[in-house]
Amino acid sequence: MFADERKAQIVTYLNQHKRVTVAELAQIFSSSESTIRRDLQELEELGLLKRTHGGAIAVEVAGFEPTFQERNVQNSEAKERIGRLAASYVQDGEIILLDAGTTTIQIAKHLSARNVTVVTNSIAVAAEVQNNPGTHVVMLGGELRQTTGAFVGPFAEQMLSQLHVDLLFLGANGLYSGGVTTPNSVEAATKKAMVHCAERTMVVADASKIGQVSFVQVCSWACIDALITDKPIVNNTLAQALESAGVRVEWPQEARFDNRDY
CATH class of the missing domain: 1.10.10.10 (Winged helix-like DNA-binding domain superfamily/Winged helix DNA-binding domain)
Known part of the structure; x- marks a missing residue:
């Protein structure tokens, strides 16, 4: 042939x-x-x-990228559990950066009792925390992507280059052995800028993202401190990559005794 x-x-x-x-x-x-x-x-x-x-x-x-509305109803229970667990790592007085996404919104919903500064490029996240009495909100500017409700692009990246945050919660469309991926190149560049300005970075993603590869790589696992998901990693290639990079994997306590779908 x-x-x-x-x-x-x-x-x-x-x-x-x-x-x-x-x-x-x-x-x-x-x-x-x-x-x-x-x-x-x-x-x-x-x-x-x-x-x-x-x-x-x-x-x-x-290159497939579901709309915000489509993602918001997908795996909603898992995302709520991830959000609750992720929020437990936030300490009073910290500056946290919340990436745009339906999982990071769940984190925002569990921050009402925290005295923190929330930096975000998400309209939905900002709306969720705006009335929290102890929360100071910093909104990133830029070009609004209607698909994700996120401000992205050079203006957002310029703002991020001047910031230093304690903790970033980073969303993703795909997680594989090579790292974190997303379908859109402009959004990927903004996510990269987020990683660069963060002292610690935690990826938050439900198990449906495991083993998936989107069009653009955001970063390798060497840039990530922890992955918070909703069940143990059963993808051996990914599990090995996470271990090699020293990435801590966390999932909700209730999932530790639930063997369904593993």
Whole structure:
């Protein structure tokens, strides 16, 4: 089989199955894994797929971004438990940075008893904490993305470059062995600026994000102190990456004795 024919069939297979590993493709096309990796690199450069650790996913999967309303009703129970646990790490007097997202809103809902400064780029988060008597709110400016209700872009990044916060709660669309990912490049750049200005960074994401890879990488696990999710990590590749990077993984106490779906 000619190389161009093989690459065309790889794209067709990926569009049908949405995700695939290098080992699977090597077996399907009776090729070496190094040959398949070169094919995937060339196809990614053409914008026909998105490479992941050990394989590839279809572009439509990598770039898919549900609306705020859609995400708000997905895994709402898990997000509430994550939010409650995450808020327990906040101490009075701290400056915390809350990324935009439906999970970070749940953190905001559990901060009413704290005397803190909340910095955020989220309209929904700011609205949630604005009436808390002990909360000082700092709103980041920038371009408003209607999909996420977040202010992003150069103006937001410029503000962040002048700040230093004690703790960042960072949202994500995908978590894999290589790090934290999100579908939009502008939003990813703002998230990176958030990580750079934080003393400590905790990723907050429910288990549906585990093993998923979105279009743009925000940061590697080396930049993260902890991951707060709703159940233990059963993805061995990700678990190993987290351990190697020294990332602490936390999940709600009630989930420790719930073996469903593990």
